[in-house]
Amino acid sequence: MANLETTTRNSVAIDTTPLKTHLGRRKRLLRRLSRIASSPQLHKSRHVQSTDKLLGKTSASCISLGSSRRCSIEEIRDGFEVRVAVEPHSPDVLRASTTVSSRKTQRADRPTVNPFTMIPDELKVRILRYLNDRELIVASGVCREWHMLCFDGQLWKTLDMTEYYNYIPAEQLIRIIAQTGPFINNLNIRGCLQLEPEFAEPKALKHCTNLRKVSLQGCDFTRPTIHHLLSINPQLESVNLVGLSKVANSTGSTIAKFNHRLQTLDVSWCLSMTAKSIRRIIMNCPDLKNLAASGIWGFGDPDIMNEAFLRNKLESLSLQGCDDFGDSAFKALIVGKNTPIDYLTGKPSVEPRKLRYLNLTGCPELTDSSIETLAGNCPDLEVLLLSNNAELTDHAFKQLLPTVPKLVTLELEEVNNITAEFCRALMDAPCARRLRSLQLSYCVNIPGEMLGELVQALPCLEKYEVDNTLATDDVVSKCLALVKERYSASPPDRRSPNIHLRCFDCPAITWGAINTALVENLGLRQADVAHPILTLHSFHSWQPTIDEHHKRMMRGHYTAAKNLQERWAEKMSGADRRRSRRRLTFLGRREDGERRVGCSIM
Template sequence: MSAQRTMTTTINTLMRQLKAILAYVVRSYASSSKPIAQEAKHPEVMVFKNYTPIDLLPFDGNGGPYANFAGHDASRGLAKNSFDGDMLTDPKDSIDKLEDLTTEEWESLREWEQHFGSKYLFLPDELQLKILAQLPIPDLLKATVVCHKWNELVYEGSLWSTINVTPFYKTIPIESILKLIKCSSRFLKTANFRGCIQLTGHGLRTLSEYCPNLQVLIIKDCRGLSAASIAHFLQRANELKVLDVSGLDTMKNSSLTSTSLNKLERLNMSWCRNMTGSGILSMITICTSLRYLKLNGCSQLDDITMSSLGTYLPNLSHLCLAACTSLKDSGLSSFLKNHSAFHLTHLNLSSCAKLTDVSLRNIAIYSTGISHLELAGCVLMTDLGFTFLSPRLRSLVHLDLEDLQHITDITVKTIANHQPHLVRFCLSNCTQISDDGIAHLVLNGICRELQHIELDNCTITDGVLKSIAMYLEQQQSKLTNSSLFTFKPRKINVEVLDCSNITEIGVKEALAKASPMLTIKSFYSFQSEAVSTTHDDEVDNIHRHHSGAQTRRRDPSAGQHHGSGNCIIL
């Protein structure tokens, strides 16, 4: 019995201990059910900065083993395993080409490159090219002297789909041009050498040899080119779509005899004084895809050439014939009759002094899709021609009638009554235009989209400015008081330079009434701005002298100074 009692006591003791352990475990689990929140830490940021050798010149290396190389190209010293001073090159000189290194020295240099590549962060070539592609051309060329690697990457062809020497066209040497052409190779699509007289016939021949995929070429005013080199290039420019050879006396009829420009869409041959009608004929029979043609200053446009332009160029939408002094009504008529009525949208006939009202009638009949029409200097055109044109050609957006001395308010009113899309209207030096015609144009006509009116050297007075200002003020008032925006507010810019009947008081009163909806460009605008600027500069100087603080210029549109806020400096 005693043994059995002892066994029972032992079992009870064990059970109590197990219960205590279980209770402790349960309590511990319950107290730790919520995980301890740890604050998130951003990974360490690594900041990179690129240095040129010249930037590193002040760095002394703290007496380290490579201190000699600080700010210099270390390639030669590493190749020869020498830290001597004569192994260094001046960082301001061109990069060391290492042409005299032996095979063993090249191998040593590669080993050093591998050593540093494994020790320091290395960007793949693809990423470096993407970074270099964001640089403008002057900075890109400067990067060639940083190191051998960058010199190699900068002249990678994929970076040179466009060559534009405009920022340094006067200073870039022909050697640099040739190197760019050769490295760009098949990647080059656009080349702009405008005004670069260093470009020679050899450069143009190199361009045709290395860059067969070129689509845009601008060689305007490149007077170092010969007729033979231009012809050689055009014979091989199978992919060319845009060509600008304006201003080249070396552009002759022979340059176009055997071209392969069947993909050409835009051509500018303005002021090529040695081009005649026969040369233009040989060109247009090949370039049948032309949409834009500029022949300004071509003095030998006869009726046969104009007729062929209409026949062979059915897709032509932009035609510029300004200052073609030989162009007559019969020649323009031949072109218009043979060309599609709706394709032509832009026509520039400025300074074609032999054109008369007959041409206006032909334009109205045969070209009903024109939106931009420039007739400045066509001095033989009169009210009769425009009263016939305007009701039949109602798509005009831009109309330039500068120097047409024979037109009167009759022309202005008929245009006002029939041109709902007109945005820009030039009547400068039309001395028979009066206040009545301009007031009708703005107040009573249907030209609700008109934004810009040029009236330089006209006989208008302050009255027309006042009428326009009152009209715009009323429109603004209606817009402010109306809960429904049934129309959009108009903004009109008026140019009245050299108008002897326009006074300073008239300009200021008009602007005070209608600003900012009305902008006036006049002689008094220039004076007002000059006086205001001088006064502000004086105030600035006084404040800098006495307190060292800079005075911010007044907002011209603030307060009551409406005149200076909307006057344009000439």
């Protein structure tokens, strides 16, 4: 034993690795093992019995006396771990080499510190702001402190349940609303159908008294619940009640009575409400700027539209599907009733309207007279939707387009009476340099070459819809050319947008043009990942291949996208060859029949 200690002290390099100090029993066990290791009989035996059973699970790493014929012993000296390696089969001298790890011992009674508890509460709340509503609800179950932090009023100014209401029971949602209600400014429970039984009583939302924005779209709550919510929040600025069957004229009266600060109102498709209640709202809410009342009956009355004209506050108006809205009501909205006429221009002398968004889709009683009234009176108009109005012609747009220089979106789906004259007026209009979205689907009287020329005249075009029109392959090729031109002209730090082309059921567009677009898109994307491309929506039988090619290309699987395009091109070319052979066979048989008929006559 003395020799072993002398050898150890002379040849051991001490490494300071901390260990735990509660090792009294372990020391005694190691001393016994060291005596066993220094025994003269140890080197005589080829195999040493394993001491795992002696050491137990806690000490299994201290010694190894297996078949490797090399044993390692650990000792604790002055708070350090000493590991001695012994070779038992040396005949004369027991050679021992020891290595000592440099780990310092740790105190067992040292308390663990949670860094999160050392942060001020203000900073904790600021960190939790990066979590969305669903993540906050999950984090609130960690402990009581986290529960208090996660339900701090600063984190619940907005409660949007549209993304996770299906994953949380209705009882939990009600509890969340009750706990965070006094702090919520923006409440969105759109589509939460499971809350209908819970909201049968008006007191269900009694805690939400500081709302500024509320959206109940798609929730069929009771009428008393809706009226109570509106009455206890006089500071409401935005209300969304789209599609609620319980909303009626009494709801409009409640809004007119309590919500005088209202700026945005959407009561589209509330079929139990009429335009009379909307008139009451317009009269009592002087700050109303955005009004959506699609599908509501009664807007054909000029007196109702005259109230909106007198206020001149509306910036957005949507009357989609209002069948009774005609020329007289539209003129009352734009120029009012009994307005004096300017003798120099012959037009009503009125202040320009502030409208920026106007949706009159599906108003069949509108004619060119209404569009001519709009000309010159809405210089800030940016979005104009006039689809499904079959009475409109080129003459109206020739007068309108030069007076709306800020127009960026124009939809004229199923306006069948517009022709090439409209296209020329649009190309010459000042808004042509700004227009981003143009929809001309089902406009069958526009020539195919004019649809292609429009692409060249609209440099900022991003969305182009020409479904069921006379569009040709030239439209596809010019859209590709515009993509390349836009990329080369854009600065390096600004990415130019893609172009979305919808050409469903256009018989003049062939698969060859679509195939060329797929090849060009792949080449552009391989050259530069940030390069814009042309996204296509073509025939329904071709669309799955187009979508799959786009997915592979966007994922960076260029070889797979190329293989798909080549297989599709081979398939389509083979189908064309078979079709041409059948056609030639049919024509040959027809010629043979004509010859036989001619011979029989002779």
